[in-house]
Amino acid sequence: MRAFSFFLLLGLTACATTPELEPDTRTQELKDEIRVGREIASRIIGQYGLIPGEGSQELTEYVNLVGASLVPHSGRPEVSYRFAVLNTEEINAFAAPGGYLFVTYGLLKVIQNEDELAGVLGHEIAHITERHLNREVLPKRQVEAGEIFTRMLSRGSSDLAFSMTRMVQAGLEILLEKGLGPEREHEADLGGVIYASAAGYEPRALGSLLSRLEKRASEGRLPKTHPPFPERIAKLYATTPEGPASSSKTFRIRMKRFQEVMAKLPRRSS
């Protein structure tokens, strides 16, 4: 009887804790995430295109350097993050699973310095570290016994492709049309500040950018995929420092290199 109680106790305790997954299972999960993320990323580029022409290579290199400076400080540094600039005046940024991150040319024009850009990229990295889109579209590995069965029956072809198709389409609808929802966007804002400040960037920079974007939003120039700016700013300042960004020497160096890279792009009308 005592033995029975012991096993019951053990069983209940085990139910209340998170099982440690094998590294191979988690690596396979990451591989699945990348497969879906690649498809989504490829279609985001198909929608907008990458920024072309003179200065674009240098700008992309620069955005990658800023992003790569944040990655080690993030909650998932094992992901191979890629950063790219989309050729659209629309003010937005996207994170596709697997670490494919995009910022639009329109948003870069509103950004005034490197620290604000770091805040934006940190926000997108947080969508990846917190697996925001994965939770909406990717099945968990543990429930994939059915998938293995399907794979066996279809010899790894149609049904799996069908579910992949649904995942990609659902992901694109969320990113481009519906949005991830206010809770996840607030969490990503916080992540943007936390990862950027851990890398040495000014923690107030993202708040400054959001305040500037709030004015644009009132002019109706922003997509509706994100929660209202007053709500975002209030949530952000509830947990992060408020006030003007620092004007330290290194801040000015970073601002100067941002402005230099942006100045090399050909001027366009908005």
Add this chain to the structure above:
Amino acid sequence: MKMNFKWTLITSIILGFVGGHSLAEPLYVQAAKGALREKPELTAPILQELPRGTAFESIATEGAWYRVKIGVKTGFIHRLFVGKQKPLETDALKKLGEDQDLAKSVRRRSSSYSVAATTRGLTAGNRVREGRDRYPSDPEALQKIESRQIKADSLRKFQLEGGLR
């Protein structure tokens, strides 16, 4: 005996639930360094930088912060730096081999959009709003992004110049 069994069962269930909640699950630092701070605030002084993979148990939570005890120090670490699983090796994917050819994969997916639409009984008109017609892909541009490599020395120079960590 029957009475004994009943009480043992009830006690076990209560202990099971209580035990399940009080036995803290191990947490692991996922970032290269996770700052252990004096207070649950972003600007609070850093007591210690915990390297990636450091395991700890949370004593309590305060908002998005875990209150933890590391050695003799008690401090706070933000939950965005930690996870419930041991961190994966950074070259974990290499062990499983590189993924399939992207261009081929994207072409197959494009065709599967049409298959999926047909399976769902959508008309040709509706299918235009579905899948590939709605979201055209650009695998070549994606490959360009994937082939971009940041050199470690360029990154280091960039970070040093900008006063980054």
